[in-house]
Amino acid sequence: MFLFKRNFTQRGMQNFSAHAKKSLLGITCVGKQDGGGAQVHAVMSALLFSRVTGIPYFHSPFRRVEHGRDAEAFAAEWEAAFNLGFSKPCVPHGVPTISAGAFNQEYRGVPAVVAEQHFHNFAERHLGMYPALAEELRARLLLPQRTFERPTIAVHIRRGDVVGNPAAAQRLTSNATALDNIKRVLADRPGHRVVVFSQGEPSDFGTLAEFCEFELNSDIFATVSGMIAADCLIMAKSSLSYVAGLLSKGAVYYEPFWHGPIPSWHVLPRAGAAHARSPVSFAAPALTALRLRSRRSKPWD
Incomplete structure (x- = not known):
């Protein structure tokens, strides 16, 4: 076989x-x-x-x-x-x-x-x-070209289809968690400008609006280009974030979810103990061989 x-x-x-x-x-x-x-x-x-x-x-x-x-x-x-x-x-x-x-x-x-x-x-x-x-x-x-005049931390906060959707609750990063993540990264990179890439209105993000700039509801290709071009990226639990992290040449801070981190990424603390799937759960089985996967395996996205 x-x-x-x-x-x-x-x-x-x-x-x-x-x-x-x-x-x-x-x-x-x-x-x-x-x-x-x-x-x-x-x-x-x-x-x-x-x-x-x-x-x-x-x-x-x-x-x-x-x-x-x-x-x-x-x-x-x-x-x-x-x-x-x-x-x-x-x-x-x-x-x-x-x-x-x-x-x-x-x-x-x-x-x-x-x-x-x-x-x-x-x-x-x-x-x-x-x-x-x-x-x-x-x-x-062939994305729109993005550059930043100042050292910039891009923060992807997933909203849109995960807000008010119980099935996607584990993909949502709360404002409190986002704030904790930003403070942690700013401690490593003081003096950086912080830009939140997301959907909605600034008022949706609570106290983040006091010290973050926002790029909301923008063209998706300009958004991902900005996330790639930033000096530092704080990821969301999102494949869009994951792709931007892979393509970034800057520092990447990874929020744990079911796609695991690249070795060079900084892993942020897990928000809460009730997260459904570990980022290393795919490696747990002691398999002797790996076949070409079938569609009946994990519901990756």
Whole structure:
């Protein structure tokens, strides 16, 4: 059976049967229709998988992205802004695409491309490989250019779809927690300007309005560009934040959630003991081998 070993290195594929090597043409990332940050993060996990294993990546352009007036047009904007398909071929015409689960069941068909919504289960075990990938991806970005005249701390505070939504309560960072995080970072970086990137009105953020500047309800691409360009980023529990953190050259302060931190990031204290999922919970099982993930695993976003 075709297994992906947990101890893969950049030397590429190991322990594949000869038949498996002949049957696998490559991988692609397709099928998500949620927010743009989550979809960019998913493709980045596939690119990391390809980079670590040596298995070719075939690009599948975004088809629909939430939170825009026209989901298909918005997808095209995300595709153009992040340019993740640069120099990457699309799945060749006529080549079958199959799921990881189907491939792992002793697939015996013609060479195929394994299509999955993401490769986070693998990527979370190789987080230290993301910086090299991010260096490559930064050169492709076609986001609006952002610069700051003063040393700046960008603070992403997720609001919008998580406010008043009990199902998303664990994704919400309270004003009190945001204030604690900002004070902690300012102690490390005194004299920095603090800019909050979010949605809503300044009055929604309580005492933060007394010493923070705000960039609210702005163009999403200008927002993520600002988060990347800042000297320091305080992340939210958000894939958009995660992508900005990966692409940032500045200091990154990570608020724990289910996607784990890059080794160079500063990990902020966890807000409360009732958080549902640990950022290292994916590493807990003592697995002997890691297959291409199936869609029945963790509900990553």
